Amino acid sequence: KAGVTQTPRYLIKTRGQQVTLSCSPISGHRSVSWYQQTPGQGLQFLFEYFSETQRNKGNFPGRFSGRQFSNSRSEMNVSTLELGDSALYLCASTPTGTANTEAFFGQGTRLTVV
Amino acid sequence: GENVEQHPSTLSVQEGDSAVIKCTYSDSASNYFPWYKQELGKRPQLIIDIRSNVGEKKDQRIAVTLNKTAKHFSLHITETQPEDSAVYFCAASIKNGQNFVFGPGTRLSVLP
Numbered sequence: 125k126a127g128v129t130q131t132p133r134y135l136i137k138t139r140g141q142q143v144t145l146s147c148s149p150i151s152g153h154r155s156v157s158w159y160q161q162t163p164g165q166g167l168q169f170l171f172e173y174f175s176e177t178q179r180n181k182g183n184f185p186g187r188f189s190g191r192q193f194s195n196s197r198s199e200m201n202v203s204t205l206e207l208g209d210s211a212l213y214l215c216a217s218t219p220t221g222t223a224n225t226e227a228f229f230g231q232g233t234r235l236t237v238v
Numbered sequence: 239g240e241n242v243e244q245h246p247s248t249l250s251v252q253e254g255d256s257a258v259i260k261c262t263y264s265d266s267a268s269n270y271f272p273w274y275k276q277e278l279g280k281r282p283q284l285i286i287d288i289r290s291n292v293g294e295k296k297d298q299r300i301a302v303t304l305n306k307t308a309k310h311f312s313l314h315i316t317e318t319q320p321e322d323s324a325v326y327f328c329a330a331s332i333k334n335g336q337n338f339v340f341g342p343g344t345r346l347s348v349l350p
Binding site for chain 1: 269270274280281282283289327331332336338341342343
C-alpha cells in the first residue's frame with residue numbers, strides 16, 4: 125500500500141497570499157488530521173476530517189480551513205498568510221476514525237512565508 | 239480539553255545507557271497512548287503504544303508503562319544506540335476518542 129502522500133513538499137509564499145496543501149491518505153483510511161509543527165511547539169492539532177465532515181478543530185484562527193473529498197483526500201487552506209505561519213504541516217490518516225490505532229503521517233509540506 | 243505534558247524537553251545519554259521520557263495527561267477518559275519517533279527531516283512514526291487496560295508493554299529495547307491512577311505514562315529505551323537519536327512525542331486520545339493530543343516532544347541525543 126502506498127503511504128500518506130502530501131504535496132507539495134516545499135512552498136515559499138509571500139505575506140498576505142493564500143496557500144492550499146494536499147494530503148492523500150492511505151487507501152481505505154477515512155480519517156485525515158492536520159498538524160502544524162514548529163520548533164519547540166511540537167505537533168499542534170489543526171483539524172480532523174472523517175467522511176467529508178470536519179469532526180474536530182484545534183485552536184487556530186479562521187484563516188486555517190480544510191475540506192475532505194469523497195475519496196478521502198484532504199486539502200488545507202491558509203488565507204492571508206503571516207510570517208508566523210511558516211512551519212511544517214503534517215497530515216495523518218487512520219483507518220477507522222477513532223484514536224485507538226496507529227496514525228500514519230505524511231512527510232509534510234514545509235511552508236515558508238516571506 | 240485534554241492536555242499532555244512531556245518531560246524532559248531534551249535528554250542526552252551515553253550510548254548503552256537507558257533513557258526515560260515521562261508524560262502526564264489530564265483526561266481520565268483517554269484510553270490509548272502512542273509514542274512516535276521523528277528523526278531529523280522525516281515523518282513521525284509509531285514505535286510503541288499502550289492501551290488503558292494494560293500496565294506495561296515491551297518491544298525489544300523499548301517499553302512503555304502506564305499508571306492510570308496517576309495519569310502518567312513513560313517510555314523506556316534500554317541499551318541506547320546512536321540511531322535512537324530523534325525527537326520523541328507521546329500522545330493521548332481525546333475524550334471523544336476521535337483524535338490525539340501530542341506532548342511537546344523530547345529531543346533525545348545518544349552520544350557515542
